[in-house]
Amino acid sequence: MPTTMRINGKAFQSSSAPNARLLDVLRNECDLKGTKEGCGEGECGACAVLVNGKLVNSCLIPLGQMEQAEITTVEGLPEDSALARAFVQCGATQCGICTPGMMLAATALLAEHANPTLEEIRWGLSGNLCRCTGYGRIYAAIAQAAGGSADV
Amino acid sequence: MSLTIINQRRDQQVVGPARVDGFAKISGAALYVDDLPAVDALHGTTVRTAGAGGTLQEIVFDPAINWSEFVVVTAQDIPGINAIKLLENDQPVLVERTFRHAGEAVVLLAHADPEKLRIALKGISLVELPNPSPIFDIDDALQARQEIIPGNIYADYLLERGDVAAGEYLADVVIDERFLTPSQEQLYIEPQGMLAHLQEDGSILMEGSLQCPYYVLDALVQCLGMDKDHLRVVQSTTGGAFGGKEDYPSVIACHAALLALKAGGRPVKLIYERGEDLRVTPKRHPSRTLIRLGANKAGELQFIDMDFAIDGGAYRTLSPVVLSRGVIHAPGPYKCPHIRIKGRAVATNHPPFGAFRGFGAPQSILAMEVAMDRLAKKLGMDPVELRKKNLLCTGDLSPTGDVVGKDCFAHAVLDAALEHTHYQQRREEYNAWNAAGHPTRRGIGLATFAHGAGFTGNGELHLASRVSLQALANGHVEILCSNTEMGQGAATTLVQIAAAALGLPMDSVHLAQTDTSRVPNSGPTVASRTCMVVGGLIQKAAGQLLQRLRETMDLAESYDAQSFAAACAGLYAAGDALVTAHYYPPADMLWDEQTFFGRAYASYAWAAYVAEVEVDMITLETHVIDFTAVQEIGKAVHPVIVQGQIEGGVAQGIGYALYEDVLWNERGVMANDRLTNYIIPTSADLGFIHVVLLEGGLGAGPKGAKGVGELPMDGPAPAIVNAIQQALNIDIRQIPVRPEMLLELTVSGGN
Incomplete structure (x- = not known):
């Protein structure tokens, strides 16, 4: 039975097996290549998307759970x-x-905390690994986007 | 001496232009190798040896599988030489008979359906006659009871100045220590991969995640026996590398190309899953260091005697280069009359180790800097005091025997670090905290070091790098070089350097895609050389272009964008719009690679790193509360990018010190081959990282810049170890400092 969902505001129907990974559906069926595979086991967060506003790792989500879901990818x-x-x-x-x-x-963090503290930013990003930045410039960007000081 | 201080955290005025690759990456539009369009592509996979070396007896294909559906490649299909082109032709592209480690490629398969490929992978079994006594330990390799290669030595270097015996005579206090460092995984978040296309004319286009396109090209030439003109290597957006994509992309490219040759014109995608990437690609060399330091009562170093050995793994790959850098950096930024550093890279049955940020320096610097604290303790002297007595000054003889010039900031960085951290005050506060019986202990520790930028010694001369600038019809200028953007900001920095040299806005300068059919060989993107060496060549080429525009197109001394564009268009129409700059070493760059004597690097960056830690006395977990990285880097071409490089490097260094440990199974394969159990720092693990940049303006690069990429990897581990030692009053001899180790050390009373 096909799975019907909304992806980036548009209706989408997939006839892949219910145990197909949401990550593969997004990348291969919808050609949304912005969602990346880093580890395939939910540790790195490179494949993170929003499902009904919640941050999830799409490599761990079976398509079958996505019936009527509202999915947002980076695109x-x-x-x-x-x-x-x-x-x-x-x-x-x-x-x-x-x-x-x-x-x-x-995006998920700012939806929950419009003016996040540094501690909230830290925990908000703790499911997403970055090997390049040491996270400092990402904290600064989020603080700046929230209208606060980038001096973190 | 004028020294500019940029304390980036508190001065947001100092920024830089936006990254040229910023919006493409933020919007998800940037295409990494797995994102590249490839119509009708086949997926590739690799059948690998199981044993830690041995002899391959037979490859058995399950008769139940219809193999005609698959592209199957073995060593017999290699048209050229069955060896990966690097320093030595010892590593086979595909195992034919003998092999040296578990995980060596034997058979390559490709099919359109990844699921069928997974099943087929299980349908091939290798009959191996295993190596009965594999070697996994550095000292076992040195004893050479079994030999992988003669003596098990890939490289054996000696840096010797003065006479250690004389130093021993003069020393009042001597320490004798043994340090171990583990392997470390680069853990770029994008796994390695290549996409090969066999073109209609029989040529091959290789796209992929890589640092050094010309390394890949040379490897393909050798393995395929094809002419360079029939091979084209193009870098796709690269999701992190840190040295890990220096040599191994050549292996994957050869494999993907061999499959593509038999795939009937369909492209072949060979992309590793995380586990495979962790198990087979090169990581940081494990090391074992025996170190003796001697000082007189005043704390002046009298001798440094080190036996530094690194595990090179089963093939030579880059080990000699890693060892060389480790040896040169081993004695640190100190003056000492008698130095002996013996360095050896040994063969074991681990997969080959390779480049990772700092290659060799983080290992030997850890030993030296922790030993310095041990020496201070034995002298009853503050570690800062000991360093102040011994840090190099202008006019001193460096450990490699050259006279230190004006570009020496060893004391300046230490002074700045002490001031920024309120070091002495903190140390007293932490001592008081520890005495008060809190459930945690706190400590502050430091490391002083220098990192040489660019290839060692004559390496840059051998590379003979070339960079071109192409004037375009629309008045814009294109940079043609083989150096790659892999996250470090090279694309932005190089454009910025060219734009500044040409007096143009940044959007008038473009960096050409790294495509070997278009760009000259400006050397590999390694060794913190891009900004300093390649940036310098770009500046030089810009001078040549301006000269040509003035001589042939009458461009005035001072010009605006419009007149520059008109002159460019004229040059373009005349068909003379390409200039090329060639590398020449600085005049005083004399280096003897046999005796390790002379000037090893065009420039050193100087640093003092301070770690403040808190150890939970119940869990024995260590938390780095505050980290201060002070460095003199000549000139911060783009302060935000530099800051990002340093913060990122420090984070990797914190991982190296506290969390990251490659564990091995009985066959010498990484046992914790998942992100679930190979632990790198998350945002929740890291405390503050303060970055202080000093600019002395005397580096060999544009505006006096020096290389900065690797530097921040050297200092965190020793600074953190020294801080934990102070917090717990114990002696640490190994990283990572995990709670289990602290439990053992604290139970055993510190020794």
Whole structure:
């Protein structure tokens, strides 16, 4: 039985098996290549997407659970936003492979805490591994996007 | 001496232009190798040896599988030489008969359906006659009861100045220590992969995640027996590398190309899953260091005697280069009359170890810096005091025997670090804290070091790098070089350097895609050389271009964007729009690679790193509360990028010190081959990382810049170990400092 969901605001139906990984559906069926595979076991967060506003690792999500779900990938985020500008200005992206997941983690974090403390930022990103930045410039970008000081 | 201090955390005015690759990465539009369009692509996979070396007797294909559906490649299909091109032709592309480690490639398979491929993988069994006594330990390798290669030695170097026996005579206090460092995984978040296309004319296009396109090209030429003109290597957006994508992409590229040759024109995608990447690709060399230091009562070093050995794994690969850097960095930024550093890279039955940020230096610097603290303790002297007495000054003889010039900031960085951290005050506060019986102990520790940028000694001369600038019809300028953006910011920094040299806005300068059919060989993207060496060549090429525009197109001395564009267009129309700059070493760059005598690097960056730690006395977990990284790097071309490099390097160093440990199974394969059990720092694990940049402006690069990429990997581990030693009053001889180890040390009373 096909699975019907909304991806980045558009209806989408997949007839893949219910145990297909959401990650593969997004990348291979929807051609949404911004969602990356880093580890395939839910540790790195490179494949993170929002499902009904919650941050999840799409490599761990079976398609069958996605019936009627609202899914947001990095391609569904606004092209120009305070967050995107801050990520560029603050040096929050280096190699960029974790960045789509980080952008979604930051989006989820800011939805919950409009003005997050440094501690909230830290914990909000703790499911997303970045090997390049040491996270400091990402904290700065999120703080700046939230309208606070980037001095973190 | 003018020294500019940029304390980035507190001064947000100092920024830089936006990264040229920023928006593509943030929007998810940047295409990594697994994202590249490849119509009708086949997926590749690799059948590997199980034993830790031995002889391959037979490859058995399950008759129940219809193998005609698959592309199957073995050693017999290699048209050229069955060896990966590097320093030595010892590593086979595919095992034919003998092999040296578990995980060596034997058979390559490709099929359109990854699921069928997974099943087929199980349908091939290798009959192996195993090596009865594999070697996994450095000292076992040195004893050479079994030999993988003669004496089990890939490289044997000696840096010797003065006479250690004379130093022993002059020393009042001597310490004698043994240190171990583990392997460390680069853990780029994008696993390694290549995409090979056989073109209609029989040529091959190779796209993939890589640092050094010309290494891959040379490897393909040798393995395929094809002409360079029929091979094209293009770098796709690379999701981190840190040295890990220096040599291994050549292996994957050869494999993907061999499959593509038999795939009837369909592209072949060979992308590793995380576990395979962890098990087979090169990591940081484990090391074992025996070190003796002697000082007089005043704390002046009298001798440094070190036996530094690294595990090179089963093939030579880059081990001699890693060892050389480890040996040169071993004596640290200190003056000492009598030095003997014996360095050896040994053969074992582990998969080959390779480049990882700092290659060799983090290992030997850990031994030296922890030993310095041990010496201070035995002298009853503060570790800062001991360093102040011995740090190099202008006019001193460096450990490699050259006179230290004006570009020496060993004292300046230490002074800045002490001031920024309120070191002495903190030390007293922590001593008081520890005496008060809290459930935690706190400590502060430091490391002083220098890191040489660029290839060692004559290496840059042998590379003979070339960079071109191409004036375009629209008045823009394109940079043609083989250096790669892998996250470190090279694309932005190089464009920035060219734009500044040409007096143009950054959006008038473009960095060409790294494509060997278009770009000259400007050397590999390694060894912190890109900004300093390649940036210098870009600046030089810009000078040549301006000269040509002035001579042939009458460009005025001062010009605006419009007149520059008109002159460029003229040059382009005349068909004379390409200039190429060639590398020449600095005049005083004399180096003897046999005796390790002379000037090893065009520039050293100087650093003092301070770690403040808290150890939970119940769990014995260590937390780095605060980390201060002070470095003199000549000139921060792009302060935000530099800061990101340093914070990222420090984070990797914290991982090296506390969490990251490659565990081995009985066949010499990484046992913790998952992100679940190979632990790197998350945002929740890291405390503050403060970055302080000093600019002396005397480096060999543009505006006096020096290389910075590897530097931050050297200092965190020794600074953290020294801090934990102070917190718990114990002696540590091994990293990572995990709770289990602290339990043993604290129960055994510190020794």
